[in-house]
Structure formats: structure tokens, C-alpha cells
Amino acid sequence: MSAARTSHPRTRIQAKRRGRILEAALDVFSTHGFRGATIDQIAEAADMSKPNLLYYFRSKEAIHHELIQRLLDDWLQPLRDLDPAGDPMSELRAYIRRKIEMSRDFPREGRLFTNEILQGAPHTLGMLRDVLKPLVDEKVKVIEGWMKAGHIVRTDPYHLIFSLWATTQHYADFDVQVRAVLGPERDGEGRFEDAARFLEQLYLDGLAPRQGGK
Amino acid sequence: MSAARTSHPRTRIQAKRRGRILEAALDVFSTHGFRGATIDQIAEAADMSKPNLLYYFRSKEAIHHELIQRLLDDWLQPLRDLDPAGDPMSELRAYIRRKIEMSRDFPREGRLFTNEILQGAPHTLGMLRDVLKPLVDEKVKVIEGWMKAGHIVRTDPYHLIFSLWATTQHYADFDVQVRAVLGPERDGEGRFEDAARFLEQLYLDGLAPRQGGK
DNA sequence: GTCTATAATGCGATAGAC
DNA sequence: GTCTATCGCATTATAGAC
Incomplete structure (x- = not known):
């Protein structure tokens, strides 16, 4: 399935991985701010590769936006x-x-x-x-x-x-x-x-x- | 003279340029944070070139440090x-x-x-x-x-x-x-x-x- | 879905002419 | 002191194999 990037993941596995990314991103964004945070840091904290993370979220800004909301x-x-x-x-x-x-x-x-x-x-x-x-x-x-x-x-x-x-x-x-x-x-x-x-x-x-x- | 990078500029002209940099840096650091700020932004706000700015301060961190102090x-x-x-x-x-x-x-x-x-x-x-x-x-x-x-x-x-x-x-x-x-x-x-x-x-x-x- | 590799750009800092 | 040019690295994002 290729809908991983929408805001409403269809499968349980997608929701779980997106959740892990958001949890890691909260850690990084909250201490370094938006610009101070890097996708590398978030990916490492979420224990996945950077391209893999970007499979679930279109961009760094998309992660931040969903977190805030x-x-x-x-x-x-x-x-x-x-x-x-x-x-x-x-x-x-x-x-x-x-x-x-x-x-x-x-x-x-x-x-x-x-x-x-x-x-x-x-x-x-x-x-x-x-x-x-x-x-x-x-x-x-x-x-x-x-x-x-x-x-x-x-x-x-x-x-x-x-x-x-x-x-x-x-x-x-x-x-x-x-x-x-x-x-x-x-x-x-x-x-x-x-x-x-x-x-x-x-x-x-x-x-x-x-x-x-x- | 080549002492522009010390914390205690000898000449009035140096003090003035350093002051203009610090004023510009306050603007940029205060709204974007340390990592979110760029030397380019500071240089533009101070109306000078980036290398020129770096003639007066060793590094981005040096500007920030002096500002805080x-x-x-x-x-x-x-x-x-x-x-x-x-x-x-x-x-x-x-x-x-x-x-x-x-x-x-x-x-x-x-x-x-x-x-x-x-x-x-x-x-x-x-x-x-x-x-x-x-x-x-x-x-x-x-x-x-x-x-x-x-x-x-x-x-x-x-x-x-x-x-x-x-x-x-x-x-x-x-x-x-x-x-x-x-x-x-x-x-x-x-x-x-x-x-x-x-x-x-x-x-x-x-x-x-x-x-x-x- | 996940990976390696890499493109494309941004950015801190320096070289060297003037 | 100031400039143009550029190095070298970090970072976002994508390409394409598996």
C-alpha cells in the first residue's frame, strides 16, 4: 500500500510506526526547536533510517505540523x-x-x-x-x-x-x-x-x- | 591592526562595528534561536558581508557568547x-x-x-x-x-x-x-x-x- | 517497506586579492 | 579592512535496487 503519507494511515502497522516517529520527534523538536532539529536525529531516536522515516512523513515540517495539531x-x-x-x-x-x-x-x-x-x-x-x-x-x-x-x-x-x-x-x-x-x-x-x-x-x-x- | 577579534577592541571604529553586529545578532538570535539563526542573516541585518562580519568575530558562537555575557x-x-x-x-x-x-x-x-x-x-x-x-x-x-x-x-x-x-x-x-x-x-x-x-x-x-x- | 547511494542546497568558515 | 570566490561539511529530500 502506498498511502503511508496521508494523515490517516489505514493499517495498524503504519499507525504504530508513525507514532514512534512522532514520539521521537517530540523529543528532538522540544529541545532543539524546529530549525535546530534534524531529521537524522529524529530518525536515530525512532531507530529507523532517514529515508524510511521520510516514507511515513512527506517532510520535516509535516512531522512538526502533525505533532502540534x-x-x-x-x-x-x-x-x-x-x-x-x-x-x-x-x-x-x-x-x-x-x-x-x-x-x-x-x-x-x-x-x-x-x-x-x-x-x-x-x-x-x-x-x-x-x-x-x-x-x-x-x-x-x-x-x-x-x-x-x-x-x-x-x-x-x-x-x-x-x-x-x-x-x-x-x-x-x-x-x-x-x-x-x-x-x-x-x-x-x-x-x-x-x-x-x-x-x-x-x-x-x-x-x-x-x-x-x- | 589585527586585534579585531579580541573581546576588547582597541579602536573606536572597531567597537562601533562590533556593536552593530551585536545589535543585528540580537535581532536574529532572539527570534530564531542559536541554531535557527544564520551568519548570513546577521550579516545582512548588520549591512555587511559575511566574511567581513567574521573578521570581527571568530565564529557564530563567539557572537552569541558575547551577547549573553x-x-x-x-x-x-x-x-x-x-x-x-x-x-x-x-x-x-x-x-x-x-x-x-x-x-x-x-x-x-x-x-x-x-x-x-x-x-x-x-x-x-x-x-x-x-x-x-x-x-x-x-x-x-x-x-x-x-x-x-x-x-x-x-x-x-x-x-x-x-x-x-x-x-x-x-x-x-x-x-x-x-x-x-x-x-x-x-x-x-x-x-x-x-x-x-x-x-x-x-x-x-x-x-x-x-x-x-x- | 526498507535500504544504499546520491542529488541539491544551505551554511560556517577560510583563502587570497585588493 | 573589505571583498569575491570557494572549500568542506551538514542537512533535506529523492532515486532506484531489493
Whole structure:
């Protein structure tokens, strides 16, 4: 069969090999960026020859494109899960927990996106407008609802979301720096738990309605 | 004279040309990363030929190295300026303001560092340990002093600093995303002022000592 | 489907004239 | 100091045998 290069492989064996390539590509793209990554590196990581890899994907760009598309949905799931009917403080706490867990368990995915955005989102700008912005706009309305109901203090909901993204994503993107600063004496997975606790305190205290109520 | 390649050019004309190269290189490295940048691009941006550029710098890596070294000091200045004798809330507010202004006025410098850290700090790891960590350790002690004196709530000072870095740096690194989400209707330099106000509110309210005491 | 070989281009760096 | 020309290697992608 000669349909290996389509996005929808017909056979199980093709799906499996494409999956192995994507897994290897995630490794390489996330640490070297798109241009810094080479097909050779990806092929070696996927344990196959370069021409063989290019039998499954038309080009380096095609691999990157499919990777971005597949991962964006997962990446936004915590924000999608923000429940308008839930208790605001519990929802925020759950969101922070989920995002910190993702930085701990899937740092490569985060770095892939950061690399992409940092370089001006050349392959992703359309998705930012068509997928990301509508979702954020929707959740901003949820947050504004909580503010009007007096459950959390009034503030700029867009910048609140940016701030949540930035603080949680930091532990994936700047992992090297975080570990260098914490030093060997505090090295270990505990930093993620410490981060979650700190961020819960910061956001939950910072957003709790004031007693005096303005 | 044949000393153009040393780090300390003797003549004014050499310093000027090297400066023009570094300015162009900042542009290119900050948007494409080290490996994504080409000497051709830098040379064109500096309006000189590639061999001419390589007369002033031994190699692509030498340009990058000097850029990182020159900028790190500026980059850490706001943290250095954190005054143990100052009012904690005013010091934090000033720090946030300074960092947001830097993201607005010097976004390329921020992206240069983020690119570098994201890729595992291959050229910078030593500086993180020798320069960054000692400075952070020193300022952590300052913050701990404020906590013990009851001026701000007790929390993890390392993660507080990470959080401040992440939230302020976000507006340089993720500028494309921020603008895509805010949309054309909120596009304009106002986003930096909005960000500063939001962050002041978050941190100052979140860190203010509770009325009931601990 | 997978391989070896190689085409085609991009890129860092140098040679050598002026 | 600056240029044109070019070397040498890396890298993307393809050709064609098996």
C-alpha cells in the first residue's frame, strides 16, 4: 500500500510506526526547536533510517505540523475543564494542580509550544486565532461571572489566565534554570509539589474576596 | 591592526562595528534561536558581508557568547536593586514595574535568554550556577527577613521569585500569543500597563499579611 | 517497506586579492 | 579592512535496487 503519507494511515502497522516517529520527534523538536532539529536525529531516536522515516512523513515540517495539531487539544484540556458551575476556588486549585502536573509529566509538550510561540508561531498562528482565542474568550466570561457574583475579586480575567499559564508553564520551560537556582540540596521531584503549594496560596489568597468587600 | 577579534577592541571604529553586529545578532538570535539563526542573516541585518562580519568575530558562537555575557548583568539588575532596607510592598511593586517595562522595551533580550534556557542552557549553565544562583540566594534571605518581620506572609521565597520572573517575562516571550488572545480590539501598548496593574494587585494582595494573623 | 547511494542546497568558515 | 570566490561539511529530500 502506498498511502503511508496521508494523515490517516489505514493499517495498524503504519499507525504504530508513525507514532514512534512522532514520539521521537517530540523529543528532538522540544529541545532543539524546529530549525535546530534534524531529521537524522529524529530518525536515530525512532531507530529507523532517514529515508524510511521520510516514507511515513512527506517532510520535516509535516512531522512538526502533525505533532502540534495532536498536542494542542491535550494542552488546552485543563482550561476546557474549568467548570462554570463549580466552586471557583476549587476550580482554580484544580487548574493549577493539573497544569503543574503537566509541566512535571509532559515537559516536552510544553517546550514544543514555547519554542513555537517564541519564534513567532510561524506554524501555529492560525490555530491561536481559531482555537485558542475563542476558548479563552469563553472562559473569560466564566471568570467574569464569578467576579460579578462576588466569589473572587474583580481583576483582569485575560491577564489572570496569562499569569496562570506563565507560572505553571515556567516549571517545564525553565526547568534547567529552576534546578540550577534551587541547587543540588533541593533537587528532586519535590519542586513541583512546592510550586503547586506556592501557587495555590498566591492565587487563592490573592483572589479571595476581601472581608471589607469593596 | 589585527586585534579585531579580541573581546576588547582597541579602536573606536572597531567597537562601533562590533556593536552593530551585536545589535543585528540580537535581532536574529532572539527570534530564531542559536541554531535557527544564520551568519548570513546577521550579516545582512548588520549591512555587511559575511566574511567581513567574521573578521570581527571568530565564529557564530563567539557572537552569541558575547551577547549573553553583556546582557545578563542588565537583565538581573532589577533583582539586584531589591533593597533590604526598603518597604517590602514598594520594593515588590517597583520590581514588577521594572520587569514589565523590560518586557515592553527589551523583548528581544528576554527571548534570547528564554531560547537559551529552553534548549538546556548549553552556553549558559555555568553562569546560572556562578552568577544567578548566588544572587537569588542573597535575595531569598532578604525576602525571608521580610516574612519573619511580618511584612509579608510566609511562603516559599524561591517559588515567589520564579513566579515573578515567569509572569513578567511572559509578556516578552509569548507576545504573539498574548496579542492573538487579546485580539485586534485590545491590541496596543496598553497591554503592558494592564499587565502591571494586574500583577501588582495579585502579588500585593496575595502577599499582604492577613488581618487575623497567621 | 526498507535500504544504499546520491542529488541539491544551505551554511560556517577560510583563502587570497585588493 | 573589505571583498569575491570557494572549500568542506551538514542537512533535506529523492532515486532506484531489493
